Amino acid sequence: MNLLLSTLDLREVVVSAPVAPLPGRSRGIQGVVFYQGEFLPVLAWEDLPGCEGTLGATTAMAVLRPRLGLPVERVIGTITPPPEAWGDVDEKDDAGAWLGGVCRVAGLELRLVDPDRLIALLHRYREDR
């Protein structure tokens, strides 16, 4: 899955580090890494709807401004998509719960992560536990 992250939502991208698994973790969070002197929760992609496949080896971690780490297999690059490239997420797409839109550029479908929706979803998982 190709994802798009707004640079406005991004703190930085760091080299992937081993994640300390949480004992009795809640759905959506695989564990924590030590980041800037604090623990940073790391997303468990496989727990998200529309994301059931296993993640390959990760090389980097995108740190979102709301302090959440997203492990990624690789960084493709940066892009400024033209307005006409944007489209809505398919209503039947389970990933709609955490996506903010879809962008089609140069034959690639890039799915925009919406940090607010993603974090709201993770909080719901915590409450449902």
Place this chain on the structure above:
Amino acid sequence: MDQSFDDVWAECEDLFAQARQTLASLKEPQPAHLVQASVNALFRTTHTLKGMAGMLGFLSFSRAAHRLEDIFDLIRKGRLDATNALVDTLEAGVLTLESGMEELRRGRPEPEDYLHSLRRELGELEALALPAEGESQDLTAMLDLPQEVIKALSEYERTRVTALLLSGMPIHGAMVCLDFATFDERLRLLSQALGAQGELISTLPWEAPEGREGIAFLLMTACPVLALDGLPLLEAELFGTALLADPTRILAALNSSRSNQSGEAAGPEASVPPPTLPLLESSPSAPSGTPQPPPAQEVEILRLPAHRLEALEAQLMAVGQLRDTASLLLHRTGKAGGDRPLALMAQMEDGLLEVQKALLQMRMVKVESLFSRIEPIVKSLSRDTGKPVKLTFTGGDLELERSLLARLTEPFLHLVRNAVDHGLEPPEERIALGKNESGAMRISASQRGRNLRFDIRDDGRGFNLERIEARGIDLGLLKAGQPHSPERLHRLTLEPGFSTKDRASQLSGRGVGMDVVRSEIEALGGEIHLSSEARRGSLVRMSIPLSRAVVSCLKVRCAGLDFGIPLGSVMRVQAGPELRFGGDQVKVLGMSLPLESLQACLGLPEPQGQQAFVVLGQQGAAARSVAVALGVDEILGRGDLLLRSLPELAHAAGVMGGSAQEEGVLWVLDPEAMLGLAMDSLMRRVARV
């Protein structure tokens, strides 16, 4: 406030901390030269505070510091005897100024007189001082009048006040407000009438009451009783009378002080002399062989802006991340370079942790610093209200961040004032109720999970829930005719503007309500709960979250993960050849306790038997309270861990935080939550059977 004042505030904080510490040391037995050194240090401290306040333009603060400085000067010159009562008064004065400084820092306006609540005690101290060589005794400081008024008295008036007080005559004041057109004639008539009752010492200009037209005077008269009936007063001319000085109190204290200083037997008036600092009087004759503590050494204090410490911490983190990366690379390359690089890496990890802990310690203070601010206030309140209080503290060894300490002080002081003022009954009422004559107040601190918990308990009358309910209905906060739970009624007292007192008392009603206490605690991310039982007492419980702390833990391993269990909750550690399983009973500490594996508590795969267990108990609880044996795979030892809290998204049941270690993260368990999880797990086992 200008940022350049930050250093000044920080220095003031340090000065107050030193002053409190030195005052507390004055109550301990120590040689006379150390006492003298302490008093000199206090004199210098108050002198510096006076100067700093003046520099910042806080003139009222500066005046108050000057007054304390003068008293320390009298002590160091041997003109005032340093009794415990005197030290208590000075402690209260220093604390009042310290609270005042916090208020100034928050931009609040200065009061007219910081030391107003201590005016009588301070006046007595000043008056009790032996006159300087070539000067005569002056008791005018004992008059309950503002300093500037006393200073304005003439030499003759001073002599008369002193002579009359020494002869046992009370001095009264009558405040009158007279019409501009006729005031000279009216004043003459009133002066004549007062002169007929006793000696009119002085007629002083006074401030007219607000909204009243006219010219006001204070007529200072020495007479046994001020008889208002005999005064030719017109309606509404008189607006107040006061006993300005009570000679019985003065004579007893004066004679006692003199006898202490001269070594003579006290006169009959001095039957209860104030206690004198033990070694102030005994040190000259102390046996030469008695071991003496080493003289106090000057400690150099470096003052740093907090952001520099934060920058250092951030740099340390960056080094830590480099270390992590290097460690990762080393592990990937295996043992190609031998064991040496890995050993060096482990040493680097230990060093980094020590530096991190040392940095954290710089921000931390012991809870006893907070307690040391409360104790003199409670003593002072106890004296003022005539309610003896037995005060006990526990948990002073715990640590909290310095910034929290400053913000917790004022809410704490308000709560203890409330407890003494409203909670504890007067001694005669307590005796009639079959209680001990002295009220008990227990203040405790304990670490509960991620929180530092403070309990303030008293054995007083408890909250008057009927009155709270009635007041709540009056204010429209409750509906009449509906049942209201005790929890709801207790919580109501934390609402803004809620007070069951029609008029705030002089002690606790200082404009800081319980709602302000609540908002301050909530601003720290904490919670406050009140509970009480009629005639049995009250409990105020506050929980404050800690972002970082150093916690002494027992380190254990389970399911390949490392855990720390705070030592305060560990009752026993035991290991043996026998394999034990979740649901077993173990006999330990004279009890039969249920055993549950740590894995089962945390929802991890169950182990195939365990040889070690840790008995967990409730912190600070009685021996018969809840305890459980927690099965673990391995006992690793103990250590002081730098605990960091987990972000909300990563909260895990039973885990209060983590500590970064070379091998990964060590999870620090929340003992109270673990007890609950163990019990739940055991119940599930029973249900399955």
